[in-house]
Amino acid sequence: xxxxxxxxxxxxxxxxxxxxxxxxxxxxxDRLLEFTGTISEREKREQILDDMDLEREKGITxxxxxxxxxxxxxxxxxxxxxxxxxxxxxxxxxxxxRSLAACEGALLVVDASQGVQAQxxxxxxxxxxxxxxxIPIINKIDLTTANPDRVAKELxxxxxxxxxxxxxxxxKEGIGTSDILEAIVNRIPSPKGSLHLPLRALIFxxxxxxxxxxxxxxxxxxxxxxxxxxxxxxxxxxxxEVAEVGIFRPKMQTIKKxxxxxxxxxxAGFKNIKDTHVGDTIIDAxxxxxxxxxxxxxxxxxxFCSIYPIDNKEYENLKIALEKLKLNxxxxxxxxxxxxxxxxxxRCGFLGLLHMEIIQERLEREYYINLIATTPSVxxxxxxxxxxxxxxxxxxxxxxxxxxxxxxxxxxKVNIITPSxxxxxxxxxxxxxxxxxxNMEYIDEKILKLxxxxxxxxxxxxxxxxxxxxxxxxxxxxxxxxxxQSSDLAKVDILVNHQLVDALSFIIYKDKAYTRARxxxxxxxxxxxxxxxxxxxxxxxxxxxxxxxxxxxxxKDVLAKCYGGDITRKRKLLEKQKAGKKRMKKIGKVExxxxxxxxxxxx
Amino acid sequence: MELGLYLxxxxxxxxxxxxxxxxxxxKDDNQISxxxxxxxxxxxxxSQKLKKSNIKTIYLGGGTxxxxxxxxxxxxxxxxxxxxxxxxxxxxxxxxxxxTLDGEKIKILIESGINRLSLGAQSFNDLFLKKLxxxxxTQDIIDSYFLAREIGFSNINIDIMFALPxxxxxxxxxxxxxAVSLKSDHLSLYNLTIKPGTEYYxxxxxxxxxxxxxxxxxxxxxxxxxxxxxxxxxxxxxANFARPHKRSLHNLNxxxxxxxxxxxxxxxxxxxxxRYMNFKDxxxxxxxxxxxxxxxxxxxxxxxxxxxxxxxILGLRIKDGVSYKKYKTRFGxxxxxxxxxxxxxxxxxxxxKKDDCKIKLTNKGIFxxxxxxxxxxx
Numbered sequence: 001x002x003x004x005x006x007x008x009x010x011x012x013x014x015x016x017x018x019x020x021x022x023x024x025x026x027x028x029x030d031r032l033l034e035f036t037g038t039i040s041e042r043e044k045r046e047q048i049l050d051d052m053d054l055e056r057e058k059g060i061t062x063x064x065x066x067x068x069x070x071x072x073x074x075x076x077x078x079x080x081x082x083x084x085x086x087x088x089x090x091x092x093x094x095x096x097x098r099s100l101a102a103c104e105g106a107l108l109v110v111d112a113s114q115g116v117q118a119q120x121x122x123x124x125x126x127x128x129x130x131x132x133x134x135i136p137i138i139n140k141i142d143l144t145t146a147n148p149d150r151v152a153k154e155l156x157x158x159x160x161x162x163x164x165x166x167x168x169x170x171x172k173e174g175i176g177t178s179d180i181l182e183a184i185v186n187r188i189p190s191p192k193g194s195l196h197l198p199l200r201a202l203i204f205x206x207x208x209x210x211x212x213x214x215x216x217x218x219x220x221x222x223x224x225x226x227x228x229x230x231x232x233x234x235x236x237x238x239x240x241e242v243a244e245v246g247i248f249r250p251k252m253q254t255i256k257k258x259x260x261x262x263x264x265x266x267x268a269g270f271k272n273i274k275d276t277h278v279g280d281t282i283i284d285a286x287x288x289x290x291x292x293x294x295x296x297x298x299x300x301x302x303x304f305c306s307i308y309p310i311d312n313k314e315y316e317n318l319k320i321a322l323e324k325l326k327l328n329x330x331x332x333x334x335x336x337x338x339x340x341x342x343x344x345x346x347r348c349g350f351l352g353l354l355h356m357e358i359i360q361e362r363l364e365r366e367y368y369i370n371l372i373a374t375t376p377s378v379x380x381x382x383x384x385x386x387x388x389x390x391x392x393x394x395x396x397x398x399x400x401x402x403x404x405x406x407x408x409x410x411x412x413k414v415n416i417i418t419p420s421x422x423x424x425x426x427x428x429x430x431x432x433x434x435x436x437x438x439n440m441e442y443i444d445e446k447i448l449k450l451x452x453x454x455x456x457x458x459x460x461x462x463x464x465x466x467x468x469x470x471x472x473x474x475x476x477x478x479x480x481x482x483x484x485q486s487s488d489l490a491k492v493d494i495l496v497n498h499q500l501v502d503a504l505s506f507i508i509y510k511d512k513a514y515t516r517a518r519x520x521x522x523x524x525x526x527x528x529x530x531x532x533x534x535x536x537x538x539x540x541x542x543x544x545x546x547x548x549x550x551x552x553x554x555x556k557d558v559l560a561k562c563y564g565g566d567i568t569r570k571r572k573l574l575e576k577q578k579a580g581k582k583r584m585k586k587i588g589k590v591e592x593x594x595x596x597x598x599x600x601x602x603x
Numbered sequence: 604m605e606l607g608l609y610l611x612x613x614x615x616x617x618x619x620x621x622x623x624x625x626x627x628x629x630k631d632d633n634q635i636s637x638x639x640x641x642x643x644x645x646x647x648x649x650s651q652k653l654k655k656s657n658i659k660t661i662y663l664g665g666g667t668x669x670x671x672x673x674x675x676x677x678x679x680x681x682x683x684x685x686x687x688x689x690x691x692x693x694x695x696x697x698x699x700x701x702x703t704l705d706g707e708k709i710k711i712l713i714e715s716g717i718n719r720l721s722l723g724a725q726s727f728n729d730l731f732l733k734k735l736x737x738x739x740x741t742q743d744i745i746d747s748y749f750l751a752r753e754i755g756f757s758n759i760n761i762d763i764m765f766a767l768p769x770x771x772x773x774x775x776x777x778x779x780x781x782a783v784s785l786k787s788d789h790l791s792l793y794n795l796t797i798k799p800g801t802e803y804y805x806x807x808x809x810x811x812x813x814x815x816x817x818x819x820x821x822x823x824x825x826x827x828x829x830x831x832x833x834x835x836x837x838x839x840x841x842a843n844f845a846r847p848h849k850r851s852l853h854n855l856n857x858x859x860x861x862x863x864x865x866x867x868x869x870x871x872x873x874x875x876x877x878r879y880m881n882f883k884d885x886x887x888x889x890x891x892x893x894x895x896x897x898x899x900x901x902x903x904x905x906x907x908x909x910x911x912x913x914x915x916i917l918g919l920r921i922k923d924g925v926s927y928k929k930y931k932t933r934f935g936x937x938x939x940x941x942x943x944x945x946x947x948x949x950x951x952x953x954x955x956k957k958d959d960c961k962i963k964l965t966n967k968g969i970f971x972x973x974x975x976x977x978x979x980x981x
Contacts, residue, residue: 530817532952532971532974552818554817554971555817555818555821555970555971556817556820556821556824556970556971557970557971557972557973557974558841558969558970558971558972558973559841559972559973559976560792560793560794560796560841560842561793561796561842562841562857562858562917562920563854563857564607564609564857564863564865564871564873565865565870565871565878565880566871567857567860567878567913567916567917568878568903568905568909568913570916571909571912571913571916571980574916574973574976574977574980575980575981577973577977578977578980578981581977
């Protein structure tokens with residue numbers, strides 16, 4: 001009867017796996033699940049913990065999950081191991097920090113051929129900040145390009161990790177799995193807490209499920225939580241009756257209670273994910289503990305864009321879809337917005353560009369809404385001549401230049417880890433993005449760590465892709481916000497057929513405005529199909545035209561041949577084209593395809 | 604029921620690099636004989652079902668139907684006459700590549716009852732013919748044409764392609780002038796379209812193929828319409844031009860969205876509201892027929908709505924346009940009751956002309972016909 005299996009808090013281990021993207025985190029998780037019999041052969045899938053389509057496709061984990069493993073250790077004792085999965089991308093480092101707060105240890109996975117990456121260092125720092133015991137693992141030692149000795153040296157160079165602590169593994173081949181499990185038991189401390197104290201449980205995540213409502217992931221620090229109990233969140237007086245508690249194996253499995261040290265889920269009639277703030281402490285309503293657990297830092301969106309339905313009739317659906325996504329994603333921000341060109345939509349805030357792409361894709365794929373998303377922007381601080389201070393993330397609400405005293409933009413501290421031979425190209429790239437060099441150090445003779453300060457705006461569009469491409473995929477990047485600095489910025493407007501398309505406006509460093517405006521009108525000329533009349537395209541700053549192109553009128557659009565069999569096929573082709581046109585946004589008389597809005601991002 | 608009959612012959616001496624029709628390079632003559640056996644079988648299978656139908660037109664297309672021997676063609680048509688009811692004044696057309704005709708063959712074609720010849724000339728410039736992968740040259744076209752005239756064809760069409768890679772408007776004008784100088788009865792004018800799966804498509808994607816610009820294409824087509832009118836051709840369909848009383852009846856039947864039966868690999872049929880296609884692969888086609896099955900790959904019963912739409916977009920291709928009266932007779936509904944919104948919009952855009960008895964494309968609408976058609980589809 002495993003369901004009701006509880007053990008002493010001394011025999012519980014809570015841990016995460018932290019790794020740079022693609023270093024094998026999910027594969028290691030798979031091996032641990034298999035080795036401990038948590039999943040049977042039949043249930044085996046690659047990357048078991050990633051259950052959203054998008055997660056599988058992008059090869060990353062978006063939402064953290066917590067799985068309970070039962071492990072019979074070589075010391076003869078039975079242990080409960082709670083594996084708390086974390087995302088691997090820099091955008092989601094806040095999720096990593098949440099998950100880590102529920103753990104006492106972390107497996108640090110590093111690829112045996114790629115070695116230490118920017119994210120590896122960021123992960124180590126996060127783990128140390130959360131006082132976690134780190135178990136370093138060098139993975140993929142089966143690869144012909146593997147060089148575990150080099151990677152081991154790198155690890156020792158960047159941290160306090162000692163050589164004898166490092167476990168060599170190949171999750172693909174199943175090498176090292178048992179060593180890892182033993183290390184978890186022997187090196188990671190058991191949770192500190194007491195069964196006999198009043199309930200305190202830490203919320204480290206929550207998901208919304210249309211059948212079960214809000215499911216809250218908790219780590220019980222003190223006391224017991226079981227169905228029938230009345231609980232409340234410390235930040236809130238509303239009381240809820242616990243309907244169900246359970247664990248993940250990895251599927252949801254109801255159990256009778258969760259006790260101190262254990263990780264699992266609770267369902268308690270929370271109407272809304274907003275009632276269950278991540279980082280909040282859950283307490284027993286009839287026997288409240290007075291001391292809250294240390295929470296998490298509040299998440300602030302860094303990247304903003306506007307999202308509009310192509311078909312205005314879909315506005316309501318978009319609104320509902322965003323609400324639903326927000327149920328599962330407390331870092332997603334949205335508020336109503338109206339555009340002259342695009343109608344009703346939303347201004348949304350994201351953790352980063354990947355987060356933005358994922359949300360856009362989910363809206364399109366899971367909710368079937370065709371979207372237009374505007375160029376991403378950051379939050380600017382504008383001081384007006386009258387002394388008024390504005391925070392502006394939307395170019396369309398940018399004040400006139402004459403009224404502006406000072407504009408400041410957010411800067412980030414970027415650390416880039418790269419093979420030393422790529423340094424020239426990377427320096428050029430960073431310079432072109434207005435980077436300020438801060439520091440450089442060797443991790444080993446061939447690998448460098450570079451520190452730069454850069455405007456956030458310069459890295460939110462294709463910086464990561466460019467970095468990857470100039471370093472043949474080897475360089476990696478991590479960044480954190482360091483504050484605001486004043487810059488000479490201008491707002492560029494785009495006019496299509498003499499009509500301002502507010503959704504295409506963008507804010508840019510003034511010296512770059514002309515070149516970018518030029519490229520954008522050229523790109524738009526390519527993307528916007530010819531219409532029945534000539535369409536001028538203009539880019540302006542404060543009404544002054546800085547770039548211009550003309551789309552010539554469409555003269556010929558006719559199927560030459562059409563005989564017997566063709567007609568049904570051709571009708572269907574025309575239907576498809578028509579559907580394609582429906583995916584275009586009509587601005588004035590001009591039909592602008594969705595790609596126009598996306599295409600200019602890639603310039 | 605009146606019916607058009609289409610007979611498809613999917614073999615060619617060589618496959619042209621731009622062609623995406625259902626045609627294959629002939630490997631050996633046995634392919635033809637086993638194909639013809641299947642062909643007879645398919646015709647027989649339909650003969651009972653369509654006994655009461657009156658066949659008004661027959662079209663032998665391909666591929667290259669004239670790759671068959673004269674006797675083979677003669678026998679096939681005799682077989683058709685035996686199995687179907689064919690109107691005694693039926694228009695019977697055969698497509699022919701200039702390189703595949705000689706006097707003997709032309710004689711047999713006429714004896715077979717074929718009364719219309721469609722010559723796949725494509726160009727009157729040897730350089731472009733070579734680039735198109737054609738097996739004939741300009742002289743072959745001229746020789747075939749006059750030979751056919753001499754032996755007795757009084758209705759000859761010439762196919763011309765334009766907007767070829769590297770072609771200038773002047774090049775095209777020279778070709779069309781030569782074509783017109785032959786005084787054929789009918790001209791079909793197609794702009795080259797690059798179709799996936801062809802050699803041209805691959806070249807186009809890798810930027811090897813330099814195609815004329817949209818504006819140049821417009822100039823060629825625009826000039827051609829004017830030039831052919833001056834030479835007493837009637838522009839009676841988007842891509843087709845005819846001397847008086849020499850419109851292609853078989854094709855008109857398609858554009859009027861009337862029923863037809865297609866025999867052979869990849870042939871389409873449209874009978875009793877069903878539009879369906881035979882298996883394209885000749886081997887598969889033969890196998891199905893030999894197993895006593897109709898060789899249908901896929902098809903569908905068209906909804907009333909789709910038949911109404913297809914009738915409009917086909918009908919608008921013809922100069923005569925779509926007549927309210929015929930439309931009402933056929934569907935029992937007034938065209939303007941159902942599509943008034945689309946019609947008004949297109950009239951306002953200057954693409955459609957509307958009078959008391961019909962709608963038709965304007966001159967501008969002919970060039971932008973797809974915009975018009977897209978308006979009518981769902």
